[in-house]
Amino acid sequence: MLLKNPQILYALFLLIIPVIVHLFQLRKFKKEQFTNVKFLKKVQLQTRKSSKIKKWLTLLARLLGLACIIFAFAQPYLPETSQSLKKKETVIYLDNSFSMQQKGKNGELLKNAIQSLLTALPEDYHFSLLTNDEIYKNTTKQELAKELQQINYSSNSPNFKTTYIKAKKVFSKHKNTLKKFVAISDFQEQNLKDLEFDAQLENTLIQLQPEKNFNISIDSVFVKDKNIENTTVQVNLSSSTATDQLFTVSLFDHHKLLAKSSVNFDDNTKANTTFSIPTSQDIKGVLAINDNSLQYDNSLYFSLQQNEKINVASISDAKDNFLKKIFNQDEFNLITTQSNQINYNKLSHQNLIILNELKSIPQGLANILSKHLENGGSLSIIPAETINEASYNRLFNALNLSRYQKKQTEELKITNINFSNIVFENVFNKKVRNFDYPKVNSHYYLNTGANQILSYNNGQPFLKQIKQVFLFTAAINKENSNFKQSPLIVPTFYNIAKQSLQLPQLYYVNENNNTIEVKVKLDKDNVIKIKDSSKTFIPLQQHxxxxxxxxxxxxxKSAGNYSVIANDKTINLLSFNYNRRESKLNYANLSSYKHIKTQDSITNFFSQEINDNQMNFFWKWFVIFALLFLVIEFLFLKFLK
Known part of the structure; x- marks a missing residue:
């Protein structure tokens, strides 16, 4: 038997007081004179003997009664289980990702989980709570009730392994405590990859499952075709299961309905539809579909606008007709000039400058190009077959570039493509290994290293990127190379120009670290703001x-259409959407994981917790015995003669 207040037992020493009072009776018998002395002596002896027995019995009842009262205040108890005696720490993870919008028997999984916690958590139960956004340490239901009711869905859905590591850091380093980790989630299979549970923790997983495993998602949108009059966008959708039901896809410009289309998933779980939009029209696009399961992926926001043209300047001593074919007037402003007719004032407004087979670099050009790169511009250098090495070295020193070395006159083929470089990223559907390789008859040696975009069959670079400089090692005129006739020529120069000014995409994903370039001139004191209908924020920016x-x-934080504000004017439109990974409703089989316990509901788990922590207190019995002994004492005094 254990005591909740063992210090109360010191009061047992006070029981000596009634014993002392009993042993040192101050009361004396009063003697009376009677004529029959013999008879009187007999009565006196009988009275003293019976009085002594009565007093001892009364003292015993009194001591037992007082002792029971003292033990009642000490609150003796026996634990229900051995776990009840251990000091415990509990960390609860509540998944508030978008997949918890699925509906169970009692409504949406997240809202039902919050209500169950508010109902099932004991009032004095101490715990720490993790969500996908917040951490609440060492709190109780009463302290956290308001925050629990305000928990909303989060676009931040980290891998469960990351969440588990974060939860383990919340526990103290005390080795003698029982550490309990409780996870409440639907446990999508994709979030449990490479997860191993710690055997030192008591891990309990409460898997909440929806009634129906069905969801329709708008996955993406892209420009399929574009001409002077119309822009055609394709919308890709997916379904968790095949169904012959028709679903309506609506296209809005902000709140104005532009068009509708229908899709079904009777053959497979993928579908698409297209919409035609006037090219001259800027729209804050919203695609919407009616689906009663997950709500966050029923809308997709995108922006179509008249983008700024990219300024490209070509300084050339060779034929540059191929550049005029690549840089069309719809997307680029191309100016061409010879090396002896450079307008240096115009160069300051260019996004990309191409030095096309210059035999010698004009002396004043190095400083202009250096400043051009400092201002975020791009530069492409194509050497001539024969160059003035001193002028090139002067330029390369100013730009901190590796120099061209000895000219090589052997024939080499351009065989290696760096598909991960920004120039060829997403250009090919698959990595091309066998095609009609372009060749060069002569080239300049350049140190190998990282960021080789195109390489010869001997491993030396044909095109290398050094920060914002794209450096060719060979002339590409038809006498020295057939590169202009190869299929690589267009994506190479087109994407070099495209990356010189990153025009806004149709949409961005919220939780990514997005970098966006805005073509605008700002004063030093002005900043760019991004706003929607309800809020405005100032992003990190470099001018x-x-x-x-x-x-x-x-x-x-929220998906939607936003405006880019500069100089109190809207200069661009941006759209943001939530990542669609939560739309894949593939739930994990928890029985395959080690060192875990599973529960089917939050209420059952905390009912078990209450039972495991239950204490059997006996103070009421001691109160009853105290009253019983006091009654016995009263009876001794009243009726014992």
């Missing part, structure tokens, strides 16, 4: 002469 680089770190 250059003709553009501003925006870095959006986990902003904005």
């Amino acid at each position: 250059f002469a003709n553009k501003v680089n925006l870095t959006l770190q986990n902003e904005p």
